[in-house]
Amino acid sequence: MTAEVTAPRLSPRQLARRRRVASWKRGWTRFRAHRSGMVGLAVLVVFIAIALAAPLLADSSGLDVTQADGPILHAPTAGYPLGTDENGRSVLTLLIWGSRISLLVGLMATLISMVIGTLIGLVSGFFPGWVGRIFFRLTEWFLVIPYLPLAIALATVLGRSLVNIIIVIGVTSWPGTALLIRSQTLSIRERAYVERAEAIGAGRWHQMGRHVLPNVMPMIFANTTLTVAGAILAETTLSFLGLGDPTRTSWGTMLDSAFEVGAITTGCWWYIVPPGVCVVLVVLAFTLIGNALEEVLNPRLRGR
Amino acid sequence: MSLVAEPGLVADREQADAQPRRRGYASYVGLKVLGALGSLFFMLIVNFFLFRVLPGDPAKTLGRGRLVSQEQIDAFNKTYGLNQSMPQQFVTFLKNIVHGDLGISLQYRTPVSQLIMDRLWPTILLVGTSTILATVIGVYLGIKGAWNRGGMFDKISTGTSLTLYSMPEWWLGLLLIAGLGVGFWFVPGIFPTGGLNSSDVDPNSLHGVLDTMWHLVLPVTTLTLAYLAEYSLIMRSSLLDELGEDYLQTARAKGLRDVRVRNHHAVRNALLPTTTLIALNIGFVVSGAITVETVFSIPGLGLLSTDAIDVPDFWVLQGTFLVASAGVILANLVANLIYGWLDPRVRT
Numbered sequence: 001m002t003a004e005v006t007a008p009r010l011s012p013r014q015l016a017r018r019r020r021v022a023s024w025k026r027g028w029t030r031f032r033a034h035r036s037g038m039v040g041l042a043v044l045v046v047f048i049a050i051a052l053a054a055p056l057l058a059d060s061s062g063l064d065v066t067q068a069d070g071p072i073l074h075a076p077t078a079g080y081p082l083g084t085d086e087n088g089r090s091v092l093t094l095l096i097w098g099s100r101i102s103l104l105v106g107l108m109a110t111l112i113s114m115v116i117g118t119l120i121g122l123v124s125g126f127f128p129g130w131v132g133r134i135f136f137r138l139t140e141w142f143l144v145i146p147y148l149p150l151a152i153a154l155a156t157v158l159g160r161s162l163v164n165i166i167i168v169i170g171v172t173s174w175p176g177t178a179l180l181i182r183s184q185t186l187s188i189r190e191r192a193y194v195e196r197a198e199a200i201g202a203g204r205w206h207q208m209g210r211h212v213l214p215n216v217m218p219m220i221f222a223n224t225t226l227t228v229a230g231a232i233l234a235e236t237t238l239s240f241l242g243l244g245d246p247t248r249t250s251w252g253t254m255l256d257s258a259f260e261v262g263a264i265t266t267g268c269w270w271y272i273v274p275p276g277v278c279v280v281l282v283v284l285a286f287t288l289i290g291n292a293l294e295e296v297l298n299p300r301l302r303g304r
Numbered sequence: 305m306s307l308v309a310e311p312g313l314v315a316d317r318e319q320a321d322a323q324p325r326r327r328g329y330a331s332y333v334g335l336k337v338l339g340a341l342g343s344l345f346f347m348l349i350v351n352f353f354l355f356r357v358l359p360g361d362p363a364k365t366l367g368r369g370r371l372v373s374q375e376q377i378d379a380f381n382k383t384y385g386l387n388q389s390m391p392q393q394f395v396t397f398l399k400n401i402v403h404g405d406l407g408i409s410l411q412y413r414t415p416v417s418q419l420i421m422d423r424l425w426p427t428i429l430l431v432g433t434s435t436i437l438a439t440v441i442g443v444y445l446g447i448k449g450a451w452n453r454g455g456m457f458d459k460i461s462t463g464t465s466l467t468l469y470s471m472p473e474w475w476l477g478l479l480l481i482a483g484l485g486v487g488f489w490f491v492p493g494i495f496p497t498g499g500l501n502s503s504d505v506d507p508n509s510l511h512g513v514l515d516t517m518w519h520l521v522l523p524v525t526t527l528t529l530a531y532l533a534e535y536s537l538i539m540r541s542s543l544l545d546e547l548g549e550d551y552l553q554t555a556r557a558k559g560l561r562d563v564r565v566r567n568h569h570a571v572r573n574a575l576l577p578t579t580t581l582i583a584l585n586i587g588f589v590v591s592g593a594i595t596v597e598t599v600f601s602i603p604g605l606g607l608l609s610t611d612a613i614d615v616p617d618f619w620v621l622q623g624t625f626l627v628a629s630a631g632v633i634l635a636n637l638v639a640n641l642i643y644g645w646l647d648p649r650v651r652t
Contacts, residue, residue, distance in 0.1 A: 137342070140339075140343070141342065141343050141346040141347070144343050144347075144587070144629070144632055144633050144636050145347055145350065145587070145629050145632070146586075146587035146590040146591065146628050146629060146632045147587055147591065148587075148590060148591035148594055148595075149590060149594070149609065149624060149625045149628040149629065150350070150354075150625065150629075152594075152609060152610075152613065152621065152625075153354050153355070153621050153622070153625045154354060156613055156616045156618070156621055157354055157355065157358050157618075158358070229470065233470075233472055236472050236475075237472055237474070237591070237595060240472070240474060240595070241594075241595070241598065241610050241613060242610075242613055242614060243613065255475065255478075259478065259599070264478055264481050264482045264486060264497075265486055265497065267482065267486060267488060269482065269488070272475075272478055272479070272482065273479075276471070276472070276475040276478075276479070279470075279471075279472060279475070280467065280470050280471050280475075283470035283471075284466060284467060284470040287466060287469065287470055288466070
């Protein structure tokens with residue numbers, strides 16, 4: 001065993017992998033030194049834990065309007081630590097279960113947006129000539145269409161459901177990512193090792209998959225966390241405007257019902273403040289992590 | 305640059321490396337206008353696709369509730385050319401838009417173009433005031449923070465900006481209504497909770513104007529806070545990018561005072577990327593207007609479109625989408641033209 005370790009025969013693939021692991025480790029060490037990034041990570045871990053442990057923290061029957069037996073729009077009491085909503089449900093239960101939908105929509109929409117953005121960014125940056133140019137124009141055109149009116153129109157046409165809201169946010173939020181990936185691709189394409197690969201006969205797809213993509217990966221990673229922040233905000237806003245899935249509770253739909261039943265004018269702060277604070281905390285956490293990652297991964301920003 | 309003499313490759317590289325000739329301002333303007341027209345056309349295609357192709361049967365969605373008999377449906381299809389082939393439909397759609405025919409609102413039973421004209425001014429008033437305030441305050445905060453990076457002011461201002469940036473702007477509006485409009489605990493509510501003017505005041509008198517301004521205090525504060533977060537962060541990072549530059553060192557070496565180095569050298573250069581980023585993010589301004597108008601029930605374009613969601617009033621949604629996108633494209637074009645005029649380097 002020890003003999004094998006001291007004289008390992010590594011294939012090029014293993015070598016590359018080892019190098020990548022080492023570089024991720026270096027990145028993590030740098031990230032750990034980043035205070036605001038770590039604060040963001042801690043906040044995020046707490047929220048993810050709450051979302052995962054929702055069934056343990058609050059019984060899901062508390063979401064059912066027909067089974068609600070609490071007082072209506074009542075201020076916090078011992079039995080209902082964050083008061084009740086207009087149906088007599090505990091706001092705390094809604095908040096805990098709402099974290100699941102808000103995070104799920106944010107992550108799934110980001111996944112769609114990252115896949116579209118990365119593909120279009122890679123193609124428009126890597127292929128010279130008309131192919132790249134068309135994709136670049138497409139990105140630019142999409143970029144100037146204001147996202148909320150587009151999302152409202154799309155969501156109204158598609159109808160209200162969880163899947164649709166994910167699709168709407170996903171397909172409206174990719175252009176920024178595509179532009180970023182494109183500029184990274186353009187710079188990596190000119191590097192010596194890509195040129196070398198090309199010289200020894202690597203095809204375009206090989207160069208893109210084996211050389212360019214792994215090198216833009218860190219940037220994609222940093223951008224993803226920032227996109228999640230935007231996607232969660234978008235989910236909240238669309239749900240608030242009444243375009244969320246009416247059968248599921250998210251922080252956005254909570255704020256929508258709070259606004260509808262006039263919780264503001266009647267002073268029911270326990271119904272308005274907690275969901276908003278949760279949104280701000282989660283979005284801020286993702287933003288802080290994203291900024292920290294950008295600083296760790298982008299040498300130009302280091303030392304700021 | 306390339307060491308490999310592969311024919312196809314060299315041609316590509318040469319094209320990329322050839323120093324692009326700097327254009328005159330006129331041809332730069334021409335190019336940008338052409339680009340904007342391209343965006344406009346693309347937006348119309350998206351619009352057509354969204355409201356005519358995606359819903360499947362437009363007669364059902366667009367004419368919802370009004371069209372009962374088969375004759376009515378046929379007449380509707382004929383007016384809007386819905387029984388034609390797709391490309392023909394698109395041409396009819398373009399023709400109608402050029403003639404200002406955006407259909408008739410299902411909800412208000414008035415032409416959508418008329419509705420939009422009526423609702424345009426409150427939005428422009430709200431968004432214009434907030435944008436100007438946010439730009440001035442945001443740029444100032446960004447400069448002050450970046451110049452003393454890591455100082456107390458910078459930490460507080462960046463932290464506040466990041467928090468505001470992570471906040472749905474309408475939620476901030478809700479909090480302001482609850483706090484300053486309705487009042488809580490011992491604080492009395494002093495500001496109106498919504499609307500643009502009181503019902504018993506003539507909006508055209510001096511009293512009416514003051515009344516409208518009073519109504520706009522909370523919404524303008526909300527939007528200003530939301531926008532300035534973004535502007536101050538952008539300005540801060542653009543100025544930080546300039547800080548390491550040699551010309552600042554030179555300016556200091558000449559013995560110029562710190563304030564002069566900052567205002568006459570660094571800030572001037574940092575304002576350029578800020579202009580572009582602000583122009584790129586102008587869609588963000590539209591989103592803010594939609595939600596804040598909804599929360600404060602200000603009768604502008606934003607409220608018009610959110611009121612149309614529940615019906616759903618597709619004609620109104622299509623119209624407001626068109627106006628919002630066209631506005632953003634126009635604002636982008638103007639920003640690009642100003643940028644090209646200020647900085648000849650971008651006219652490549």
